[in-house]
Amino acid sequence: MAYYRPPGPPADPIIVRDLTRQQDELRTQVRLQPLPQEPQLIAGCDSSFPTPETVLSVFVVLRFPTLEIVEKVYHTSPVTLPYIPGLLAFREAPNLLLAYDKLQRKPDVIMVDGHGIAHPRRVGIAAHLGVLLDVPTFGVAKQRLTGTYQEPALTKGSITPLTEKGGELLGEVIRSKDKVNPLFVSPGHRCDQATSTRLTLACLRGYKLPEPTRLADHWAEEFKKELR
DNA sequence: GCGACAG
């Protein structure tokens, strides 16, 4: 589990302050709304690190709702920022954008591995990426970043709300498979909670992770090996 | 002041 966290290099307070302000700006761009129509193509994206100074991002496009693989691409870049909780997007989004450019077929919606608005300033990587691409996005994370929730029942399909003090709904905690740790699903940009949850459930195929992110995760690992 | 902290 993520109980103990070894100390990393100190984050420059000036950089943190600047990036945090950029998030507050991006936050004003986020729009929560249902998709204009049922998606024909859904994409999944994820990043891996072949070396501590290299980031590799993958985009996998699937036909919806059949989930047949339509296309997969990847791109690598030098790492420019250490991992800082809450600022993940500034570390991975730049390279994700370059990978996205390589796609021949652009998706109607993107499932991002990480949080959407379930973030301290409501701009997790899914929302951040959605605004930069101006494409519908939502996030599927494996760990909580902020908010509180009741553990959902142990059966697949059980759902409980992820809320902020005061009652604000940040996302939903979903049991995607019997007796496995739940997923944290939240809308990113030009998407809403109901759609995010519905699409996540529609993409489950017996694994903990829905197909888009599961495959992106898989290829991020495969391409990483190829670079050795 | 003390803990929490996506990937």
Add this chain to the structure above:
DNA sequence: ATCTTGTCGC
């Protein structure tokens, strides 16, 4: 995220 063997449960 990454390092890294065996092991418990369905």
